[in-house]
Amino acid sequence: MALTGIEIYKLLPKTNCGDCGVPTCLAFAMALAAGKTELDKCPHLSEEVRTKLAEASAPPILPVVIGAGDNALKIGGETVMFRHEKRFENPPGITILVTDKMSDAEVKDRLKKINELPYERVGLTLHADLVAVKSETGDTAKFTALANKVKAGTKANIILMSEKVETLAAGVKACAERKPLLYAATKDNFEAIVKLTKESGCPLAVKAKSVEELAVLTEKLGAAGIKNIVLDSGARNVKQALQDQLIIRSAALNKKYRPLGYPTIVFPCEMTKDPMKEAIIAAMFVAKYAGIIVLSDLNGESLFPLLVARLNIYTDPQRPMTTKQGIYEINNPNENSPLMVTSNFSLTYSIVSSEIESSKVPCYLFVKDTEGLSVVTSWAAGKFNSESIGSAILKSGITDKIKHHKLIIPGYIADERDAIAEEMPGWEIIVGPKDAADITPFLKAFKP
Amino acid sequence: MAFEIPRTTYSGKIREVTAGKGESALTVGGETAFPFYLFEGQMPHLPRLAMEVYDSPPSDWPEAAVEPFKDVINDPVNWAKKCVKEYGAEMICLQLTSTDPNGENRPADKAAEIVKKVADAVSVPLIVWGTANHDKDVEVLSAAAEMCRDRNFILGPVEEGDHKQIGAAAKEFNHIIAAATPIDINLAKQLNILLGNLGVPDDKLIIDPTVSGIGYGIEYCYSAMERMRIAALTQQDTKLQFPIIANIAREAWKTKEARISEKENPKMGEAKRRGILLEAMSATLLLMAGADILVMRHPDALRLVKELIKDLAG
Ligand code: SF4
Numbered sequence: 015m016a017l018t019g020i021e022i023y024k025l026l027p028k029t030n031c032g033d034c035g036v037p038t039c040l041a042f043a044m045a046l047a048a049g050k051t052e053l054d055k056c057p058h059l060s061e062e063v064r065t066k067l068a069e070a071s072a073p074p075i076l077p078v079v080i081g082a083g084d085n086a087l088k089i090g091g092e093t094v095m096f097r098h099e100k101r102f103e104n105p106p107g108i109t110i111l112v113t114d115k116m117s118d119a120e121v122k123d124r125l126k127k128i129n130e131l132p133y134e135r136v137g138l139t140l141h142a143d144l145v146a147v148k149s150e151t152g153d154t155a156k157f158t159a160l161a162n163k164v165k166a167g168t169k170a171n172i173i174l175m176s177e178k179v180e181t182l183a184a185g186v187k188a189c190a191e192r193k194p195l196l197y198a199a200t201k202d203n204f205e206a207i208v209k210l211t212k213e214s215g216c217p218l219a220v221k222a223k224s225v226e227e228l229a230v231l232t233e234k235l236g237a238a239g240i241k242n243i244v245l246d247s248g249a250r251n252v253k254q255a256l257q258d259q260l261i262i263r264s265a266a267l268n269k270k271y272r273p274l275g276y277p278t279i280v281f282p283c284e285m286t287k288d289p290m291k292e293a294i295i296a297a298m299f300v301a302k303y304a305g306i307i308v309l310s311d312l313n314g315e316s317l318f319p320l321l322v323a324r325l326n327i328y329t330d331p332q333r334p335m336t337t338k339q340g341i342y343e344i345n346n347p348n349e350n351s352p353l354m355v356t357s358n359f360s361l362t363y364s365i366v367s368s369e370i371e372s373s374k375v376p377c378y379l380f381v382k383d384t385e386g387l388s389v390v391t392s393w394a395a396g397k398f399n400s401e402s403i404g405s406a407i408l409k410s411g412i413t414d415k416i417k418h419h420k421l422i423i424p425g426y427i428a429d430e431r432d433a434i435a436e437e438m439p440g441w442e443i444i445v446g447p448k449d450a451a452d453i454t455p456f457l458k459a460f461k462p
Numbered sequence: 463m464a465f466e467i468p469r470t471t472y473s474g475k476i477r478e479v480t481a482g483k484g485e486s487a488l489t490v491g492g493e494t495a496f497p498f499y500l501f502e503g504q505m506p507h508l509p510r511l512a513m514e515v516y517d518s519p520p521s522d523w524p525e526a527a528v529e530p531f532k533d534v535i536n537d538p539v540n541w542a543k544k545c546v547k548e549y550g551a552e553m554i555c556l557q558l559t560s561t562d563p564n565g566e567n568r569p570a571d572k573a574a575e576i577v578k579k580v581a582d583a584v585s586v587p588l589i590v591w592g593t594a595n596h597d598k599d600v601e602v603l604s605a606a607a608e609m610c611r612d613r614n615f616i617l618g619p620v621e622e623g624d625h626k627q628i629g630a631a632a633k634e635f636n637h638i639i640a641a642a643t644p645i646d647i648n649l650a651k652q653l654n655i656l657l658g659n660l661g662v663p664d665d666k667l668i669i670d671p672t673v674s675g676i677g678y679g680i681e682y683c684y685s686a687m688e689r690m691r692i693a694a695l696t697q698q699d700t701k702l703q704f705p706i707i708a709n710i711a712r713e714a715w716k717t718k719e720a721r722i723s724e725k726e727n728p729k730m731g732e733a734k735r736r737g738i739l740l741e742a743m744s745a746t747l748l749l750m751a752g753a754d755i756l757v758m759r760h761p762d763a764l765r766l767v768k769e770l771i772k773d774l775a776g
Contacts, residue, residue: 096685096688096689096692097681097684097685097688098685098688098689130729131729133729135677225465225467226465229465251773251776252770252773252774253500253773253774253775253776254776256498256774257500257501260498260499260501261467261468261501264468264470265465265467265468268468268470269466269468271465271468273465274465290735290738290739290742290762290766291766291769291770293739293742293743294739294742294743294746294766294767294770295770297743297746297747298746298747298749298750298770300747301684301746301747301750301751302750313731313732313735314724314728314729314730314731314732314736315730315731315732315733315735315736315739316731316735316736316739317731318719318729318730318731318736319676319677319719319736319739319740319743320743322676322677322719323676323680323743323744323747326676326677326679326680326681326684327681327684327747329681331681331685361678361679364677364678365678368717368718371718372718372721
């Protein structure tokens with residue numbers, strides 16, 4: 015937000031009519047400056063003032079939507095350089111490449127991968143997001159056929175890649191309703207691609223030879239009324255590509271430099287031939303500011319770590335990830351298997367369940383809702399105490415699953431043992447290990 | 463609007479710390495900008511890659527992690543040699559797991575002998591790592607420090623509970639301290655102040671922020687490290703202007719995701735490459751957050767990250 019409340023106030027009608035929902039123009043101006051209300055709530059603005067304020071209150075990196083409907087991918091809209099300052103908003107779209115030089119079987123195989131490689135983790139589904147459809151032969155008919163195949167073969171969002179605008183136009187025709195990202199405007203095809211972009215309403219990637227040239231092009235696009243822009247600085251060596259990401263983000267956020275205030279696209283697939291190296295370059299761009307990351311292929315061994323890395327970096331640092339309260343069955347437990355309890359901070363859950371799993375001992379793990387706090391913190395905050403644990407477990411239905419009445423509590427809340435026993439008459443409360451690393455020996459020695 | 467490259471105003475610099483002795487000594491630190499923000503400042507010493515060596519054969523490693531060391535797994539001296547000669551380790555991190563009082567409980571003097579043998583066998587700087595049991599680490603690291611005086615090892619993890627004793631030994635026998643705190647900028651600063659008060663010189667201190675791997679809370683140490691660098695470089699926080707060591711390999715390999723076979727879960731892909739990538743990708747993220755020394759395990763992960771650093775420095 016470039017304007018202060020007072021600066022905004024000077025532009026308002028100053029009638030204090032109250033139509034915006036707050037009693038005075040000044041109050042409205044303050045709320046607008048703080049990002050707490052929307053410009054459109056005041057119906058009495060001249061066109062000129064509206065444009066001026068809209069520009070000033072637009073986010074420093076514009077959000078861009080690729081695709082249509084529920085499945086659409088939103089990128090950009092970022093507001094910070096470092097995730098602890100607020101959070102990173104929209105995770106980068108992970109993209110698999112298909113080209114019109116690939117055989118039918120190869121294309122099919124890739125579409126199958128993007129469809130069949132989602133992962134479940136802490137109650138979320140992690141998956142790749144886009145297919146980049148690239149014209150390598152220059153043949154428009156082949157490109158159209160490939161675009162059709164992709165449209166029919168997957169729900170993933172689409173990037174259409176060709177240097178020739180007429181080829182892109184044919185591709186757009188094939189999958190217009192999917193609102194694909196057009197790649198790419200350059201200084202050579204400018205007029206034609208602006209026309210295609212306006213006609214189709216699709217988002218547009220811009221490719222330049224440097225960050226400077228990129229800024230010139232996006233200013234021209236802005237003047238032509240195009241705002242759904244994705245930036246490619248053109249760098250294909252890792253060093254320059256990273257520098258460009260850092261420069262673009264910093265210019266947009268620290269200098270409010272509008273011509274670079276858009277999400278970016280990077281191409282690890284063109285930076286190395288080694289798929290392992292490509293994967294770590296992609297991980298680097300997850301942390302450092304890419305909006306879309308195009309990979310040459312997807313394989314479980316690299317896609318899975320990459321998707322989890324993305325989940326981690328884009329986690330809201332102010333709001334811990336949680337696991338749902340309930341009974342989790344690990345290693346196929348039966349009515350004699352031990353019962354353990356832990357907090358619902360998702361990291362705690364991941365570590366504890368992972369240790370139980372590797373112990374190979376069948377076990378029930380009861381995850382108690384502690385509002386995402388760890389065992390120690392939630393206990394200190396009174397959210398993991400005897401009453402709440404006791405009643406949650408007794409109500410959970412676990413007694414229908416086990417014959418015994420024994421509960422293993424985390425070593426860190428050993429002091430709570432007697433109190434829990436009081437809440438759960440007839441139960442034996444056993445103090446388990448403090449450290450997750452000690453769960454395996456504990457469970458192995460445990461006699462229910 | 464003409465484009466001008468934006469520049470952050472930096473007011474601080476990371477200190478340079480030199481580990482090892484003589485020709486094979488290596489310096490880390492010295493950065494004048496955020497990690498790899500080379501358009502704004504310098505990284506005069508690129509991040510260095512250490513390789514782990516264990517003083518007793520690990521029992522719980524996935525097959526893929528054991529395989530490169532099969533022939534030397536019972537022999538820390540040859541293990542270290544192999545890491546340096548064949549795999550290009552720039553430092554060796556000797557993990558003294560055998561000293562764990564809850565395990566083998568090898569006595570301090572025996573452990574120190576192994577440290578000396580390894581130090582004599584390789585020319586690269588040595589990082590000597592205890593088991594984070596305060597009483598035992600005081601004995602073990604002090605004994606190693608004395609037996610190998612003036613060799614300028616990095617000793618860790620030095621925590622609040624044992625910093626006085628290990629700090630004194632490091633000072634007396636001329637070694638470097640890796641000050642370890644649990645993922646928190648203020649605790650890190652506090653321990654650095656305590657060590658400073660004890661007389662540990664500023665060029666003999668590095669920060670161990672306590673790291674974890676992808677899927678197991680890497681975002682916490684990532685942000686803690688970023689905040690340390692921001693404080694050090696832009697807020698003149700002199701007590702955080704130290705190089706950072708990330709003991710990442712063991713975190714990446716102990717996860718169930720590094721273990722699970724392709725047969726058990728075909729969607730997770732080939733187990734060996736997955737393990738290597740969990741290590742290398744975790745290391746890559748920590749590089750972006752400010753790691754100066756990364757402790758690595760698998761030679762392929764080391765190679766990948768080394769190449770990346772070379773590319774990034776260009
Ligand atoms: S609606 Fe507009 S003119 Fe009326 S009080 Fe609100 S800001 Fe002022």
